[in-house]
Amino acid sequence: MQRDTLALLPEILVLAGAVIVLLAGSFLPRDRQGVTRSVAIVALLLAAAAAVAGMTSPAMTIFEGGFAVDVATGAARIIIPLATILVLVLGVEELGGSARESETYSLMMLSALGAIAMAGANDLLVLAAGYLLASIPLYALVGMSRSPGAAEAALKTYLIGAIMGIALLLGVTILYGVGASTSYSELRSTLGDAPPAAVLAGIVGVVAGLMFKAGGVPGHFWVPDATQASGTAVAAFLTSIPKLGALIAAYRFFEMLPDGSGSGAVEWPLLVAILATASMTLGNLAAFWQTDVRRLLGWSTVSQVGYLLLPVAVAGNADLALPSLLLYLAGYAASNITAFAVVGALPTRRSIEDYRGAAAAHPWLAGALVVSLLGLAGTPPTAVFVGKLSTFTAAWDGGLAWLVVVAAINTVASLFYYLRWLAPILSRGRWDAEAPVSEPSWAARAAVTGALTVLVIGIAAGPILTAFGTTLLG
Amino acid sequence: MLSLVIFLPVLAAIVLAVMPRITDAAARWSWLVVTLLDLALVVGLWVSYRDPGAGGLAFEEQLPWIPNVGSSYHLGLDGLSLPLVALTSLIFVVCAVFALRDTDRPRSQAALFLFLQTASLGVFAAQDLILFFVFFDLSIVGMYFVIAGWGHGNAARSALKFFLYTFLGSLALLVGFIGLYLGSEAKTFDMVELAQNPPFGDQPVVGGLVLAAVFIGLAIKTPTFPFHTWLPPAHTDAPAIGSVVLASILLKMGTYGFVRIAMPMLPDAWRDWAWLIVVIGVISVLYGALVALAQTDFKRMIAYTSVNHMGYVVLAVGAAGVVSDSAAQAREVAITGAVVQMVSHGLITGALFLLAGVLYDRKGSYDIGSYGGLAAPAPRYAAFFVVAAFASLGLPGFSGFIAEFQIFAGSIGPVPLTAFALPGILITAAMFLRALQRMLMGETRGLSDGFHDLDRREIIAIAPLLLLAVIIGIVPRFLLDVIEPASSVVIELVSR
Numbered sequence: 029m030q031r032d033t034l035a036l037l038p039e040i041l042v043l044a045g046a047v048i049v050l051l052a053g054s055f056l057p058r059d060r061q062g063v064t065r066s067v068a069i070v071a072l073l074l075a076a077a078a079a080v081a082g083m084t085s086p087a088m089t090i091f092e093g094g095f096a097v098d099v100a101t102g103a104a105r106i107i108i109p110l111a112t113i114l115v116l117v118l119g120v121e122e123l124g125g126s127a128r129e130s131e132t133y134s135l136m137m138l139s140a141l142g143a144i145a146m147a148g149a150n151d152l153l154v155l156a157a158g159y160l161l162a163s164i165p166l167y168a169l170v171g172m173s174r175s176p177g178a179a180e181a182a183l184k185t186y187l188i189g190a191i192m193g194i195a196l197l198l199g200v201t202i203l204y205g206v207g208a209s210t211s212y213s214e215l216r217s218t219l220g221d222a223p224p225a226a227v228l229a230g231i232v233g234v235v236a237g238l239m240f241k242a243g244g245v246p247g248h249f250w251v252p253d254a255t256q257a258s259g260t261a262v263a264a265f266l267t268s269i270p271k272l273g274a275l276i277a278a279y280r281f282f283e284m285l286p287d288g289s290g291s292g293a294v295e296w297p298l299l300v301a302i303l304a305t306a307s308m309t310l311g312n313l314a315a316f317w318q319t320d321v322r323r324l325l326g327w328s329t330v331s332q333v334g335y336l337l338l339p340v341a342v343a344g345n346a347d348l349a350l351p352s353l354l355l356y357l358a359g360y361a362a363s364n365i366t367a368f369a370v371v372g373a374l375p376t377r378r379s380i381e382d383y384r385g386a387a388a389a390h391p392w393l394a395g396a397l398v399v400s401l402l403g404l405a406g407t408p409p410t411a412v413f414v415g416k417l418s419t420f421t422a423a424w425d426g427g428l429a430w431l432v433v434v435a436a437i438n439t440v441a442s443l444f445y446y447l448r449w450l451a452p453i454l455s456r457g458r459w460d461a462e463a464p465v466s467e468p469s470w471a472a473r474a475a476v477t478g479a480l481t482v483l484v485i486g487i488a489a490g491p492i493l494t495a496f497g498t499t500l501l502g
Numbered sequence: 503m504l505s506l507v508i509f510l511p512v513l514a515a516i517v518l519a520v521m522p523r524i525t526d527a528a529a530r531w532s533w534l535v536v537t538l539l540d541l542a543l544v545v546g547l548w549v550s551y552r553d554p555g556a557g558g559l560a561f562e563e564q565l566p567w568i569p570n571v572g573s574s575y576h577l578g579l580d581g582l583s584l585p586l587v588a589l590t591s592l593i594f595v596v597c598a599v600f601a602l603r604d605t606d607r608p609r610s611q612a613a614l615f616l617f618l619q620t621a622s623l624g625v626f627a628a629q630d631l632i633l634f635f636v637f638f639d640l641s642i643v644g645m646y647f648v649i650a651g652w653g654h655g656n657a658a659r660s661a662l663k664f665f666l667y668t669f670l671g672s673l674a675l676l677v678g679f680i681g682l683y684l685g686s687e688a689k690t691f692d693m694v695e696l697a698q699n700p701p702f703g704d705q706p707v708v709g710g711l712v713l714a715a716v717f718i719g720l721a722i723k724t725p726t727f728p729f730h731t732w733l734p735p736a737h738t739d740a741p742a743i744g745s746v747v748l749a750s751i752l753l754k755m756g757t758y759g760f761v762r763i764a765m766p767m768l769p770d771a772w773r774d775w776a777w778l779i780v781v782i783g784v785i786s787v788l789y790g791a792l793v794a795l796a797q798t799d800f801k802r803m804i805a806y807t808s809v810n811h812m813g814y815v816v817l818a819v820g821a822a823g824v825v826s827d828s829a830a831q832a833r834e835v836a837i838t839g840a841v842v843q844m845v846s847h848g849l850i851t852g853a854l855f856l857l858a859g860v861l862y863d864r865k866g867s868y869d870i871g872s873y874g875g876l877a878a879p880a881p882r883y884a885a886f887f888v889v890a891a892f893a894s895l896g897l898p899g900f901s902g903f904i905a906e907f908q909i910f911a912g913s914i915g916p917v918p919l920t921a922f923a924l925p926g927i928l929i930t931a932a933m934f935l936r937a938l939q940r941m942l943m944g945e946t947r948g949l950s951d952g953f954h955d956l957d958r959r960e961i962i963a964i965a966p967l968l969l970l971a972v973i974i975g976i977v978p979r980f981l982l983d984v985i986e987p988a989s990s991v992v993i994e995l996v997s998r
Contacts, residue, residue: 348570348571351570391522402643407639407640407643408635408636408639408640409636409640413636413639414568417571417632417676417680418570418571420676420677420680421571421680421683421684424680424681424684425684429681432677432680433677436673436674436676436677437670437673439669439673440666440669440670440673443665443666443669444662444666447646447662447665447666448662451650451658451661451662454647454650454651455650455651455658489568490566490567490568490569490570490573493568493570493571494569494570497570
């Protein structure tokens with residue numbers, strides 16, 4: 029038991045940080061709340077450091093197999109805290125001194141903890157607990173900005189989250205009913221003999237819940253609204269961190285299932301492939317004519333889930349599936365948060381047209397935006413390019429060559445709207461005098477840091493893929 | 503050494519990009535100095551180049567990069583790539599000279615072109631498919647910014663069209679590369695290994711599909727009919743030196759890919775489908791020539807001649823895949839002609855686009871009908887124009903003649919069908935002669951009034967290109983000696 033507790037050190041650090049931030053926030057005067065941000069960042073850094081240290085010890089499961097401490101969990105434990113720190117930095121100006129500053133930080137950390145719990149869940153009940161922990165703070169975060177739009181978005185998120193949560197629990201119940209266990213290692217052997225229809229119903233339920241968290245079809249309706257209506261930092265958070273947990277959880281869940289190719293078995297790879305196709309196609313088509321940059325990023329994130337589902341669809345059937353998923357997740361998180369950091373650094377500019385001529389006025393921000401948007405599109409040498417390369421390879425290797433073609437065509441379609449945003453910043457437009465060249469803001473620093481990260485992950489992809497190169501436990 | 507040649511320009515670009523205090527003049531001159539330095543290094547490479555033999559590479563460099571997918575940082579040159587590397591470094595010097603008087607954000611422009619130079623050199627030196635793809639894609643990104651940022655007319659729209667089209671091509675290429683990787687026994691992206699042990703020998707259907715992906719990717723970039731529709735607007739709205747890079751360098755990446763990737767790595771599929779490639783080549787030649795004939799816009803006309811000229815290359819590489827018993831010699835001649843055509847087209851079209859740029863600088867119009875009798879106020883311009891036009895239509899004594907003669911000499915024997923492309927030469931001749939007549943001859947009228955003749959900077963930029971086209975046309979041996987051994991290797995590989 030002591031070993032188990034020690035293995036959870038990163039999670040404990042995040043939790044402790046969240047509690048301390050919440051308590052300290054309630055005692056500190058309104059104008060001194062900034063201290064809690066430092067506490068949060070230190071706690072997250074320590075958690076990431078503990079996770080790096082933990083990666084050196086061999087993979088294991090703890091709490092009677094309910095939670096896996098392996099390469100996927102390790103990756104989530106490193107990427108999620110670091111991404112959360114980047115979100116906190118980009119939100120310094122926006123959140124600093126706001127009415128609910130420390131509460132926001134605390135909720136973000138709790139939601140991040142939930143995402144980590146989902147990533148490590150090796151048992152359906154732990155997965156459900158992680159789902160709730162990741163979701164509930166999110167509803168509050170979306171509603172935090174107190175505008176009518178935010179209220180509507182919060183309600184929408186809550187309703188869809190509640191429905192999908194019920195679907196998840198229903199799926200868990202069915203799988204428990206036919207598999208006589210909630211543990212992945214036991215379900216792996218028992219589900220093979222279970223009636224396929226019931227297994228399929230269970231899978232669909234669980235997947236519905238995971239797709240809500242990931243922001244993919246069919247649980248995606250809340251994403252664009254919440255992205256547009258909530259604050260920039262919250263939008264950056266909710267389009268990246270829950271996705272990290274949900275997609276690793278999905279990978280783990282599907283790898284546990286019996287191979288989809290046997291007779292009478294459930295064809296789950298096809299199910300995931302269809303969801304992937306729907307997510308990327310719908311996300312891209314909806315993003316085409318958006319003029320609000322946040323809404324555009326909201327739809328872009330829906331389409332990104334589609335690409336991220338490629339390795340999930342071949343979970344366990346291709347050597348590259350897991351490392352490519354983890355690399356893509358890291359690259360996606362960095363690129364996406366960088367784009368939001370640019371938005372956060374130019375808070376008055378909400379539409380694509382507002383960015384006309386930005387390259388001349390803010391070369392560094394414009395550069396970061398170019399890197400992040402071309403990164404999201406998958407142009408080399410950025411992180412997502414290597415992610416796409418390796419996920420495409422994995423999907424083809426796993427027998428889904430048609431899905432690779434679909435994803436490639438979708439990538440071209442996605443370029444259209446990323447370039448619609450990039451084109452005006454380069455044009456010789458006038459950037460009016462209302463925005464004097466000021467001190468670099470924290471959001472701008474976050475943008476440049478994020479852009480550098482995107483490039484570094486892309487160029488150093490070899491060692492990273494090697495580090496993620498082992499298989500899951502169990 | 504090769505890495506230095508490739509990355510020197512981008513290092514200079516970074517310095518230019520992050521130093522806002524560099525003056526415009528300093529930016530322009532340092533751009534020129536860096537390109538000259540790079541050209542000097544390439545000349546050094548050429549002088550010390552020795553034929554590395556079949557499967558070998560000169561100036562080879564290899565470092566592990568993404569070992570999990572068998573991808574490495576692998577560079578090297580042979581007789582196919584060395585001429586194109588040399589062409590690239592020359593063209594970028596010419597662009598730097600021509601831009602010496604540009605006033606529109608010269609610092610960013612210099613940085614962008616230096617970046618583009620690294621991407622272009624990298625494509626021709628890469629010996630790993632992923633590395634090739636990285637440089638290939640970066641060249642598209644760079645050119646997008648050139649057109650969107652410095653173009654005229656409907657630049658944003660043309661740039662977007664260019665990007666979407668060529669990016670679609672590059673993704674088709676990527677899908678094909680992944681197919682090659684998964685089909686290879688050793689699971690590698692290394693081009694040398696893939697050429698030695700080509701995948702899909704016993705799977706004609708999969709091999710055909712992978713070839714289709716690779717072919718479409720390269721055909722869009724080349725561009726051949728029917729994938730050429732992005733080219734005319736991109737050229738029309740691009741700045742002059744952007745058009746030069748696009749036509750002289752970027753289009754070559756497609757045809758270079760045929761001889762470097764598609765033929766050696768998918769020999770069985772290439773032979774199976776060679777007849778279709780020949781047909782596409784013939785159509786491109788005739789269609790490009792006919793549409794060029796119908797243009798009233800000078801720059802669009804040049805753009806369509808590119809479709810025609812690149813069609814000859816497609817024709818040659820297609821004919822080289824048609825195996826007949828005793829024609830190995832002929833097919834080697836066709837491949838050599840194809841590579842010479844790439845170099846020759848780069849030189850001549852570069853010159854023509856610069857001449858078009860001069861028109862736009864002076865009068866803001868490319869309309870052929872608006873000019874007349876240019877020879878009287880601008881004799882030097884007229885002389886350059888005549889030389890470039892005759893070089894482009896393949897008159898003996900110019901590089902284009904050597905190329906087209908070899909292509910037809912090598913193709914018609916194995917594939918008589920290629921003779922159908924011969925009228926293409928006639929049509930381009932008619933087109934150029936008509937343009938010469940309308941723009942240069944007769945009474946000075948319209949926009950020709952008060953047309954300033956070429957100044958020293960423009961002459962220094964354009965003259966080397968035409969001079970080299972003449973040198974290759976008269977004493978081609980120095981170039982052919984480099985290319986010929988490599989073409990015989992390609993023929994050997996595709997005939998397996």
